[in-house]
Amino acid sequence: MYELSARAFRGDMMDAMAADRDFFHAHPELGFDLQEGCAYIRRQLEHEGYAPREICPCALVATVGSGRGKTILLRADYDALPVDEPAGHPARSQNPGAAHTCGHDAHAAMLLGAARLLKRVEDQIEGTVKLVFQPNEEGVDKSCPGAKAIVDAGVLADPPVDAVLALHALAPYPLGAVCAHPGRVLTSTDSFHITVNGLGGHGAMPHNCADPIAVAVRLYQALEELVARETPPSATAVLTVGGIRAGGPGGIIPSSCEMWGTLRAYDPDLRTHLLRRMEELCWKLPPLYRATASIEQQLKLGSIHTDSALLAELAPFVREIVRPEKTDLAAGPVMPSEDFSFLSNRVPTAHLYLGFGEPGDGGANGAEKSALFLRDRALPTGAALYANCALEWLRKNRLPG
Numbered sequence: 001m002y003e004l005s006a007r008a009f010r011g012d013m014m015d016a017m018a019a020d021r022d023f024f025h026a027h028p029e030l031g032f033d034l035q036e037g038c039a040y041i042r043r044q045l046e047h048e049g050y051a052p053r054e055i056c057p058c059a060l061v062a063t064v065g066s067g068r069g070k071t072i073l074l075r076a077d078y079d080a081l082p083v084d085e086p087a088g089h090p091a092r093s094q095n096p097g098a099a100h101t102c103g104h105d106a107h108a109a110m111l112l113g114a115a116r117l118l119k120r121v122e123d124q125i126e127g128t129v130k131l132v133f134q135p136n137e138e139g140v141d142k143s144c145p146g147a148k149a150i151v152d153a154g155v156l157a158d159p160p161v162d163a164v165l166a167l168h169a170l171a172p173y174p175l176g177a178v179c180a181h182p183g184r185v186l187t188s189t190d191s192f193h194i195t196v197n198g199l200g201g202h203g204a205m206p207h208n209c210a211d212p213i214a215v216a217v218r219l220y221q222a223l224e225e226l227v228a229r230e231t232p233p234s235a236t237a238v239l240t241v242g243g244i245r246a247g248g249p250g251g252i253i254p255s256s257c258e259m260w261g262t263l264r265a266y267d268p269d270l271r272t273h274l275l276r277r278m279e280e281l282c283w284k285l286p287p288l289y290r291a292t293a294s295i296e297q298q299l300k301l302g303s304i305h306t307d308s309a310l311l312a313e314l315a316p317f318v319r320e321i322v323r324p325e326k327t328d329l330a331a332g333p334v335m336p337s338e339d340f341s342f343l344s345n346r347v348p349t350a351h352l353y354l355g356f357g358e359p360g361d362g363g364a365n366g367a368e369k370s371a372l373f374l375r376d377r378a379l380p381t382g383a384a385l386y387a388n389c390a391l392e393w394l395r396k397n398r399l400p401g
């Protein structure tokens with residue numbers, strides 16, 4: 001344990017991870033089209049003696065260990081977001097319209113660091129560590145969430161996976177501190193697109209029209225009531241309509257109005273109920289005003305579940321790397337979401353957050369700023385966490401004989 005931590009903080013290892021992160025940050029790519037990043041990861045892994053396999057577009061898998069006993073999977077996503085990066089970062093994005101503002105550059109760098117650490121102690125691994133670099137976590141490519149794609153491609157088989165661990169950079173959180181939440185830690189997310197169809201016409205003759213904007217306003221209010229009056233006070237759900245679009249000239253009533261947004265919830269049954277009620281409102285409310293509406297659900301991600309037993313097993317291994325006073329493994333859940341649920345709903349998983357912040361990172365635009373300027377000094381901690389948790393969990397769960 002201490003050997004791994006010491007190795008991770010050696011100058012050459014820290015420099016390598018900082019260089020990894022700078023590469024990913026300067027070369028952000030979207031969806032499943034991560035050609036530069038995929039080639040870079042492949043080169044780094046092959047240099048360390050790995051034989052990575054591409055199981056679906058730009059999803060790389062490599063294994064290390066004895067090949068006997070149980071298997072733990074370490075996962076990092078490495079796709080970017082479709083935004084332009086503001087000036088100021090020393091490794092600013094060279095790809096217009098793409099930037100690493102969610103920390104995936106750090107995720108990939110930490111897992112590459114763990115790969116180097118684990119290769120140097122391969123003779124001590126009492127099982128198999130499966131390293132997975134995942135595309136399209138952000139869902140820019142709407143064809144399939146990245147985690148679902150790797151599951152469909154067999155990432156949990158050959159060898160069968162017994163446990164999964166993922167680290168997520170948390171920009172506003174103290175540097176090098178770790179937190180986690182047992183149970184449902186991130187919400188489900190269902191993005192939706194609603195089209196209200198009415199009857200357009202001249203603004204001076206609204207009686208001859210079915211105003212879709214007026215209907216959309218009523219539908220919006222009804223959707224808000226789903227959280228206010230159909231969600232138990234002890235439960236949590238957030239329904240956000242993030243956009244409404246209709247019309248043109250002020251004197252013309254348009255024929256249609258579009259609305260789009262997201263629904264988030266922790267409880268799967270509540271999520272199912274709210275989605276059903278959203279559909280019912282779209283079917284039944286607009287006809288009262290001589291209009292119709294359709295709803296399309298464009299992205300469906302389940303809530304992420306951190307297995308309490310697995311987290312309890314990993315806790316002492318986490319505290320071997322991070323001091324107990326900087327470790328909170330009973331933190332509260334948070335409302336964002338990600339596609340890790342496709343893994344957590346199939347095998348025991350743990351989703352840990354690692355702080356990359358420092359005093360002064362908050363304030364106006366603090367989260368955005370600190371997400372861009374993640375502190376490289378946290379990278380060795382993440383690499384050591386990945387490696388130590390994998391090594392010690394396999395040792396604890398080794399098969400007899």
